[in-house]
Structure formats: structure tokens, C-alpha cells
Amino acid sequence: MSAFRRHSERASVEDIGDSRWLTVPGCKQVLVVAHSVTYLQRLRAVFSLLEQDPRLQVVCTVPPHQFGEGVHEALAALGIPVIPWRRAVRREFDLALAAGSRGTERIRARLVRLSHGAGQIKVLRSAREGAAADGKATGRHEAGTGEGRTADAQAALRPPAMLSREYLLHEGRVVPAAVALSHERDLAELARNCPEALPVARVVGDPCHDRIAASLRLRRRYRQALGLGERQKLVVVASTWGRSSAFGSFETLLPRLATELPADRFRTAVLVHPNIWAGHGSRQIRAWLTGFRGRGPVPIPPEADWRSILVAADWIIGDHGSVTSYGTLTSAPVLLARFPDHEVHPDSPAAALARTAPALTAARPLREQLRYAATEYRRADYARIAAMLSSEPGRFNTNMRSLLYGILGLGRPAFAPVTAALPSPPPLERWAGLPGSEAA
Secondary structure, eight states: OOHHHHHHHHHHHHTTTOGGGOSSOSOEEEEEEOOSHHHHHHHHHHHTTTTTOTTEEEEEEOOOOTTOTTHHHHHHHHTOOBOOHHHHTTSBOSEEEESSOTTGGGOBSOEEEEOSSSSSOBBOOOHHHHHHHHTOOOOOOOOOOOTTSOHHHHHHTSOBGGGSHHHHEETTEEOOSEEEESSTHHHHHHHHHOGGGGGGEEEOOOHHHHHHHHHGGGHHHHHHHHTOOTTOEEEEEEEOSSTTSGGGGHHHHHHHHHHHSOTTTEEEEEEEOHHHHHHHOHHHHHHHHOOOOSSOOEEEOTTSOOHHHHHHOSEEEEOSSHHHHHGGGSSOOEEESOOOGGGBOTTSHHHHHHTTSOBOOTTSOHHHHHHHHHHHOOHHHHHHHHTTSOSSTTOHHHHHHHHHHHHHTOOOOSSOOOOOOOOOOOOHHHHHTOSSSSOO
């Protein structure tokens, strides 16, 4: 690469958003803080409410993060300008959006902080872990050993991570200008664990809840797009990340899916948390998941929109992750492959699901367990769990847009935001042949 080209590329990155080079000057500046692919996927529902406004310029930055692999590629595919983190923390912005806490105390903007998953599922295991997980040491919340307590009781003593002082305070100061919550019950949890942040808390609803709910009527279209035949059933296997996730049992579960379910009657799609892809590397994950020839389990890449696949499912096999909880919005029976109750808040949607959905076992044939789950499925039970995902169903776009424009000090555009149905997914065959298991 020539010195001229290196200088040109460096200048183009460093000067993004610099008013000297803008054709449309005077825009208010909105910074999207994308720590990981998971966070970016959540934030897309927020900045999409702003980017068509000619009064606003949306740019992005990528802070250092242990699960940051793939973020730059995802942003390039979206066509969003990216400012280097070192430069972003030296500039002032009119608004910042984040679904994680690491480094956000350094941002010079009014920050809106939102959750990146369904409800408030995972509890903070200790203050030390909170500091390690998000690169901060902002408060104290020691859970103790929990000796003599049940797992539920131990989890109840610890706050959900996002609603803890460790994630919301820095040196005793509330970092966000607004904390966006999905359900009104989160306010009581916040009052118990970080009352300092209660004045800036706003209940806005859940964007994934609303998009999935708006797309349920298109289930047949999604199934056709995936290439499913009229008599074929789709089993979706979903895993969060971490040692207690369903992915930890994939070594035995996936061969069962490939050998016990007839290929002419069943297809299996595997939704693995983006943090697993980032932590182990995409080539390794594909090598692990595509070792089956023919019509074995199909790994869905982390950049794909998993929500339409979830709507198309006939069964969902999952764990305590958000995707499994969102599955309660659909008509698919759920089976739990793993559930670490000591890591899950007992009042969360995931905990309610664990008390309702049957647990997968290695002792019985897989098809027998799928039939049992379908026979025992009661839509009303799952609907009650789905209602725990949002206390503002269908209103996320309206509520969030109102919050954002209030912080920006601008009038909202004179039209109602639309909650669009999800686009159709590509055929499963497109992902079935992804490279990764072949020798180099």
C-alpha cells in the first residue's frame, strides 16, 4: 500500500463527522456505541428511528471488548460511518446510544442505555465479576457464598446485571442520562439495587417483542423462504453463551438431532449466541457445527436475523438465553436443554419458562420428547410468559423515539413510527454449505 493511500484512508476515517468536510452541515451528532455484534443488533432498532431525519447524523464507534469480533464487518455491511474509539471519546456528541457499559463513562454526550436481551435474566454473580465483565469497578454488591440457600434464593439476592450499580454508576455518579427498560416491574428492581438511577429510568418496551409479534402472521411465508416442505417440521436450537449454556451439551445433542430425526420430515436450525462465535472464532464454530453431511443441523451465522427463523419454528430447544424466552411469543413448544437456575433471576421470563417448559433428557428418544412437548403445550401458559417481556407491547418505537427526541431537544417527525414485519430469511441451504469444516 502506498504512503498516499495509507494517508488517504487514515484521513477519511479520522475526519468522519468533521463539519469541515460535510455537505450537509449543522446536523446534531448521534453516536452509536457498538461493543459487540449482539449489542449492535439491539441498537439497530434504536438508531433506525433517527437516521432518516435530515437534522441528524448517525455515526458509530467500537470500544475494545472481548466479544468485539465481527462488529466492524457488520457495520461495513450496514454502511454506517465508524469513528475510532480513541477519537470518539475526545469529541462531543448530542446523543449516545449503548447496550453495554464498558467505557461509556468516557463519552461526552447524553447517553441512553438499554438492555440487549429479553427481560432482565442473568444476575450479577459478584462485584468482581461485574467489573471483569464490563471493564468497570463502580460499586459493591457482594453476594456471599449462599451457603444453606436454594439456587433461587441466592439468585434473588443479586441484581440483574444491567440494573446494578456496577453497570450504571461510575465513581458514584449515574452515567446514563436515561435507562430504557422493557417492563414496569424493572422499576422496582432498579429501586432495590440502584435507586440513584431511578430518576432517569424510562419504560419503553422491547423492540424484539414488537417485531416478532408483528411478524407472526407471516409464518407460512418464512417457512417457504427457508425451503421447508409442507410436511417438514423445523426444530430451532438456541443457545446463549457461557459454560452453563446449551452449547455446552451440543456435542451430544447435535448428533441426536442428525440421527434421530428423519431428514425428509425434519430440518434443524442452530442459533448460537454471537459471543460464542466471537469467543471461539467463526471458522471453529462452523467446523464444530457442520460436521454432519446431508441434512444435518444448519448453523445460522451471527449476522443473520434470527427472529424470522424463530417465528417459523415448530419446536424450540433452548436454555436461559433471550432467544428461547422470545420463543414464547410464537406457537412453538419449548424444551430446555440446560437451565442454570443459580445464574437466572427468579422473577425473569426465563425463570418462568423453566417452570413451564419440559426439560430435555438423554434417557428418552428425541421424537418422543418432541411429541410430548407438543401434546402438553398450552398457549395460555406461554402467553403469560411472553407478557413478561414488555409492559408496552407494540409501543417501543413510539416510546423510544419520544425519549430520544426529548433528549435531543428536537420536535419529533410528524408521522407515527411503523413497526414493520421482519423480512423473509434466505433458504437454509444457503447456510448449510458455509465453509468451516473443510480442511484448509
